[in-house]
Amino acid sequence: MENRPQWGSRAGFIFAAVGSAVGLGNIWRFPGVAYENGGGAFFLPYLFALLTAGIPLLILEFTIGHKYRGSAPLSFFKMKKGAEWLGWWQLAISFIISTYYAVIIAWAMSYSYFSIGKQWGEDPLTFLVGDYLKVVDPGQVGSIVPGVFFPLILVWVITLGILFKGVKKGIEAANKIFIPALVILFLIIVVRALTLDGAIDGINAFFRPDWGQIMNGKVWVAAYGQIFFSLSIAFAIMITYSSYLPKKSDITNNAFITAFANSSFELLAGIGVFSALGFMAMQQGVPIDEVVSKGVILAFAVFPQIINELPAFSGAFGVLFFVCLTLAGLSSLISIVETYVAGVQEKFKVSRTKAVAIGGGVSAIISILYATQGGLNFLDTVDAFINNYGVAFAGLVEIILVAWVAKELNNLKNHANGISDIALGSWWTICLKYITPVVLGIMMVMNVMTDLKTSYGGYPVSFNFYYGWLVAIAAIIVGILFAKLKKWDSSLYEIPKDKGGF
């Protein structure tokens, strides 16, 4: 019988789950998405999506991991024999994401250093693209960029070092430091941002409702997309993490805490980012909408510009901001790598050390591609396609498989209700059986139509084909192949020893 690793405390599990959910997207994606989709009015579809998809899906994944006590492939295999491939597909998606996610953390590390003395100069965008990343045309690889490569090594040393130490002494211990530190540092940033001239104008722009947008279907899809991508759903993380919970665990409330903590941080990020943008708009004498951006440009071009214009302690503000990005990224990267470490360890019966060395090592080597001069172009395309046609599509297949093919929703509901304080009613089943698949299906169709009409990011069609569509399809093929590679060890069918509840 397997002696499965286990979290040391409930707080340890929650810190790890929140650490996974709170990532770069909370800071650089949510504020921009909310602003573009109706500002304050966006909160209605956002909250509706949180309650009808985010929390129900999180409860579903926590319950799957807890009931079947295995990595995603093993859990899906135990649920339905032919479903193992879905778990491997999700692990392949996690693997691909980890290869470029590590590189963004490496950029954040570099920028923590660049903040001292504002080394990006007067034109942060030119510095980012030209001086720092030395970007070449799409499709060209160019040479390795030392300024990205060396921090990247540090990112992998930290991540794999934590994973080598195991679930309790590694992941749990690290997140118990990372998450409180992240919250404290980010609160300092928000308080500083709120005291800047123009901050109120920024917050006003962020929360001002544009009710005309509320009937726009795209706004609702954006809200569901934000909740879905933000909660680390459908790339095997929450299944893996909850498989390390003891038998007696309040699954439902754990999901509520994780989801609300993630949204709370997003809201805080929105207030902080728009306060800073309000300040920048006032300094430049332009309307807010001229300075609003999101993603890489917001973090690595607009924020350095804001830091340039700060009246005092600007370097310290920059260090705090980029250390926050680094911490948020690291806690998420650890969870992403853990998914395939757990899968490889169980399927091939190898030690955790070997699984971390092989899985993490291969991912680290591939990540060097993104540390080249062509890295930003590869990263942009792979990220867009693996999210839209990897994560979102795997989520749709997961919910259809669980709800409609395996018809497991009632069994999972009974399992969760047997150990949780908050009983799941028919609302949970309705949300997962009807609302979530319909919205995810619409999201998929809209994404396909957009990408067929226009080439993503203005890149050449062939570039998006090889590094977008093919990468997303490769993840599915890898999933199917891994499911056929080797049979599970029969000892894994048994319920692992439990070390008490909390």
Added chain:
Amino acid sequence: MEASAIVMMVVGIVIIWGGLAVSVIHAVRKSRAQ
């Protein structure tokens, strides 16, 4: 700030941060009762 923006800010804060507070308090009370 505009009144409508203040209302939406309060709604967001009350539901999201309030939801977090309620679920954390529930977990803490349960752990103390055990």
